[in-house]
Amino acid sequence: MTDASDSLFGGRLTIDLKAITANWTILKNKLSDRAECAATVKADAYGTGLTQASKALYDDGCRTFFVALPVEALKLCRGMPDATIYVLDGLFPGTAKTLAENGIRPVLASTDEVQEWAAFCRETGQHHPAALHVDTGIHRLGLSAAEFEEVMLNGDIREVFTPSLIMSHLACGADPEHPMNSEQLKRFKNLTSAYPDIPKSLANSAGVFLGEDYHFDLVRPGISLYGGKALDTMPNPMQPAVKVEARIMMARSVPQGDTIGYGAMQTARRDLRVAVVAAGYADGMMRRAGSTDIAPGAYAMIEGHKAPLLGRVSMDMITLDVTDISPHLTRRGAFVEMMGPQLAASDLAAYADTIDYEYLTNLGRRFLRRYASLT
Structure with missing residues (x-):
């Protein structure tokens, strides 16, 4: 019998949280013991519900989450105060205090952002964690190779701020045979090999399937968690969610x-x-x-x-x-x-x-x- 509330809507959107956590487990099991499986939950967890999907993943063992915007991070940290939350869109001007007070980590992608975060660390006298995003070829957000090296060699910045993560993003991961994948991997290794003590991340959903060389210390799948297809050239092994x-x-x-x-x-x-x-x-x-x-x-x-x-x-x-x-x-x-x-x-x-x-x-x-x- 149709529920009265159901009858007021033209359609139903059913979301299977157990399928999302099962997909996370599938991806996690592809990693070595060295690599952590995080979860990208931006855009309302790809339409499935930010707080609901994230809480299900947290209860299943996920402890690191990536969102796009500071407002998403604030919603997330209220329900999971001990989770590590990164903001992929970086440090919006004037938001350092709010992020730091809530334990949120921006992914710094420009020298301006790095300098603003370092200045805030200097003012507060605390080493607030943040990630560095280095561009290896997608040419969206990210420090250039020269900017990254300058930041890492800048004593004034390193004195007050040590990156908690160095990351980059694959441009063509959905096509496993694309030469851009191996080129970005080579560039990322070359740029980050001098910093073995800092965790590194390159793989999105597609990167998880490209193999262990792409996994580094942390992978950050998105579309695969929600049953989407990460690779163009193989059947989708994920459960529909x-x-x-x-x-x-x-x-x-x-x-x-x-x-x-x-x-x-x-x-x-x-x-x-x-x-x-x-x-x-x-x-x-x-x-x-x-x-x-x-x-x-x-x-x-x-x-x-x-x-x-x-x-x-x-x-x-x-x-x-x-x-x-x-x-x-x-x-x-x-x-x-x-x-x-x-x-x-x-x-x-x-x-x-x-x-x-x-x-x-x-x-x-x-x-x-x-x-x-x-x-």
Whole structure:
């Protein structure tokens, strides 16, 4: 029987915290005893809930977490006061006191940030821990090789501040054969070999699968924890952790030759029975995944049956072809799976010319969110 609260929503977003912790264990078991498995929980833990996912990981043994923003770190440290929390976006001007008071560690990525953090350490007379981010080729955040060496040789800075971690980020880890991976590994080793006593980190989710050479002292997986696909060239070994379902609002007939949806982009090539479901791009269902007469779009799953999208994805609804599916399964009020164990986020993302990261972090703002097992 449908719960009264459930009936008020157009869709359901189910998150399996046990699957997230199981994925963390899978990744941890790929490491040597030397390396620690952290967790990247930025962007609301990739859409699964920052506090809920992080607490589950903490209870399973994870002790180091990475977020993007200071505000995320503050939310996190309230529930796990003894966890180590790093802010990947670095030191925003004027935030050193707030971070230090809450035991939060910025990942310093420029000489300005290093100097501001060192000045704060000098003023307070304390060696507040922070990480250093060195760029090895992605050319986003990060100290250049010359800047890193200058920082590490600067006696005034080293007198008041010793890095708790030196890290870099892979540009092409999703493609194991890409030469950029080995090039970045070589650059990272060359830059950091003179500092054996400082922990090091290079591997994200993809880096974990690239092998022990990339693991160093700490890995910081993200997408793999939430069931996403880290590598482009191999099957995904992670458990699905998210399921998105949308409610069927009505089923109707469309005669051959009529068009469906905005812009009349798709024509019925036969007499169709279609289901209109309460999910659209306002719920994270990408408009680019829609279907036209020229190119087919994505699909949903109904009890093991594929239901192709018909026409454009609109703000609040999607139309599905359910002609060959039992009317009992496509009745008004029934739910269809838009993403989950039957339809991986990476497969859905391919139809929208995007990646599963984008789907996961944009899902279900208007859906009923619940935490339960997917099995």
